[in-house]
Amino acid sequence: xxxxxxxxxxxxxxxxxxxxxxxxxxxxxxxxxxxxxxxxxxxxxxxxxxxxxxxxxxxxxxxxxxxxxxxxxxxxxxxxxxxxxxxxxxxxxxxxxxxxxxxxxxxxxxxxxxxxxxxxxxxxxxxxxxxxxxxxxxxxxxxxxxxxxxxxxxxxxxxxxxxxxxxxxxxxxxxxxxxxxxxxxxxxxxxxxxxxxxxxxxxxxxxxxxxxxxxxxxxxxxxxxxxxxxxxxxxxxxxxxxxxxxxxxxxxxxxxxxxxxxxxxxxxxxxxxxxxxxxxxxxxxxxxxxxxxxxxxxxxxxxxxxxxxxxxxxxxxxxxxxxxxxxxxxxxxxxxxxxxxxxxxxxxxxxxxxxxxxxxxxxxxxxxxxxxxxx
Numbered sequence: 001x002x003x004x005x006x007x008x009x010x011x012x013x014x015x016x017x018x019x020x021x022x023x024x025x026x027x028x029x030x031x032x033x034x035x036x037x038x039x040x041x042x043x044x045x046x047x048x049x050x051x052x053x054x055x056x057x058x059x060x061x062x063x064x065x066x067x068x069x070x071x072x073x074x075x076x077x078x079x080x081x082x083x084x085x086x087x088x089x090x091x092x093x094x095x096x097x098x099x100x101x102x103x104x105x106x107x108x109x110x111x112x113x114x115x116x117x118x119x120x121x122x123x124x125x126x127x128x129x130x131x132x133x134x135x136x137x138x139x140x141x142x143x144x145x146x147x148x149x150x151x152x153x154x155x156x157x158x159x160x161x162x163x164x165x166x167x168x169x170x171x172x173x174x175x176x177x178x179x180x181x182x183x184x185x186x187x188x189x190x191x192x193x194x195x196x197x198x199x200x201x202x203x204x205x206x207x208x209x210x211x212x213x214x215x216x217x218x219x220x221x222x223x224x225x226x227x228x229x230x231x232x233x234x235x236x237x238x239x240x241x242x243x244x245x246x247x248x249x250x251x252x253x254x255x256x257x258x259x260x261x262x263x264x265x266x267x268x269x270x271x272x273x274x275x276x277x278x279x280x281x282x283x284x285x286x287x288x289x290x291x292x293x294x295x296x297x298x299x300x301x302x303x304x305x306x307x308x309x310x311x312x313x314x315x316x317x318x319x320x321x322x323x324x325x326x327x328x329x330x331x332x333x334x335x336x337x338x339x340x341x342x343x344x345x346x347x348x349x350x351x352x353x354x355x356x357x358x359x360x361x362x363x364x365x366x367x368x369x370x371x372x373x374x375x
Contacts (some may be wrong), residue, residue, distance in 0.1 A: 002160040003041045003122075004242070006032070007150035010047040011167040012232035019055045020048060020080070024233065026087055028165075031238040032127065033091035040242070041122050043157060044095075044129045045150040046084070052076030073134030084129050096126045099133035102143050105152050106272030108311075108346075111265055115156050151216040154225050155264035162220055163241060164213055165232030170251030171198060171214055183249055189256040191218055217253045223267060224258030266344060266373040269313055273344055275306025275351055276315035277366065284318040287342055287374055295365035296345070296372065298357035308351045316342045316367070345372035 008028060015021050032042050050069055053076025063071065081097045088095045098117065104110045121128050130153060132143050143149045147164060154162040171194060174181035187194070194214040217227040228241050230250035240248045259267075279287070283300025286292070296316065308314055317339040345367035347354065357363050 003043070003157060004035065004161045004163060005043045005045060005150055005154040005157065005159045006238065007045040007146055007162070007164045008047060008232060009146070009164075009166045010051050012165050013046070013048045014051045017055075018051055020052050020083065022083065025083060027235070028232065028238065029084065029087040029091070031236060033088070033093055034239060035242060036091075036093060036127070042127055043118065043122070043153060043159070044084075044127060045146055045153055046080065046129055046131055047146045049073045049076040049080050049131055050134060052079045070135045077131065077134075080131075081129060088127060094126050095129050096121055098128055098130045100130065100149070101133050101136060102271065105156075105265075106269060106313075108265065111156065118153075118157055145212060147213050147216045151220045152268050154220055154227075155223055155268060156261075158261060158264075159225055161242075162217075162225055162227045163238065164217065164227065164229045165237070166210075166213065166229065167231065167233060168210070169231045169234075169249040170229045171210060184251050185249075187218070187221070187251065187253040189221065189254050191221075191253070194218065217251075219267065221253040222256045223264050224255045226255045227253040229253075260370075262371060263373050266313070266346075266371070270315070270344060272313050273315045274308035274312040275304065275347075276317055277301045277347075277354070278303040278305070278339065279316060279318050279342070281318065284340075284342060287316070287372075293369045295369045296367040297361075298349075298354065298363045298366050299359055299361045301354070301358050301366060304351050304355050304358070306351060308347060310348060310350050310353075311346055313344055314347045314367075315344045316372075318342055341375060343372060343374035 013021050013025050013028070032044070035042055050072045053072030053074065054068075056075050056079060057071065059068070059071065077097075077099070081095075084095050098114070100114060104114060118128050130149065132146065132149055150162060150164060153159075168176055170183040170185075171187075172181040173184055184194075195211060198211045198214050213229055217229060221227050228250050230237055230241060230248070234240075234249075237248070241250060277296075279296065279300050280302050283296065286294045286300070287296065302319075306314075320338040320340060347367055348364060349357070349366055354366060357366075
């Protein structure tokens, strides 16, 4: 049995006129039901709520972008989950809805609560259908798109496979509109950037584009999860992908080495840091040494920036060789020094406590290796 996260994009289940493509949704549900019968655990991350709501209601007043999104998602989410519920019930299956926000992944407690909910659902045979709660997620609180959400869910649930279904066949080695461009069939472990070949652009009804998909896919694959980007409008695409049928057009990003659940959470949590520490050259060298597992000790820290509590996420940076900094500096200088980001982790001290220990030996780690990730 394997655990598969399937992200369904807005353009996959929405027609050109903005209405839900019920036929396509039904076909995808049929495939999920078949995979369930084979023993796989499936988690759906489904877009389409805003598009569904947009077709259902016509505002009487002129609304700004945020208000429109909140209104359409509130109406459309009910319509979308009801459709999924009825279609899965025809197969004797039950689905359940989880609406989440980006902030829910920033707190370790909230993160584990979401994970526990999904684990219980899967253990009881319920298919989680996840979407961003667009009624309260606005501006900086929003995910880039559901590609980012699906990557977070795949990492959180320690999935074996993440399938991102879009309305094109995969990542192309050029502009997909040009006949000479071809789908990149396979990306080997260790790849860190595909921006040189990906053409930036956004979906018709979604917020994301292929550049976002490629970045999320590479990050998830680096954590030991295989990622496939494929065309969700192709018949039986999920079954063909899982069966590894020859000739299926898609992009497979092969996984790197598996990392722990905590490390996966940290790797996706840069948006939630509450402060940062500047470490000296010796500490930076030790942290970057891939042959050893080391923690960050107070003796290697030169400065603390920001106010944070014990257990908060903080960023680790180091000065470029030509720069200097006053120990304990909290306000900075008139000329901002050039800093290099090294990683982040959960600090075992508050900012106030840590400032009293700068450069001192004989104290417990500021960030233990188990709660530390190096970029």
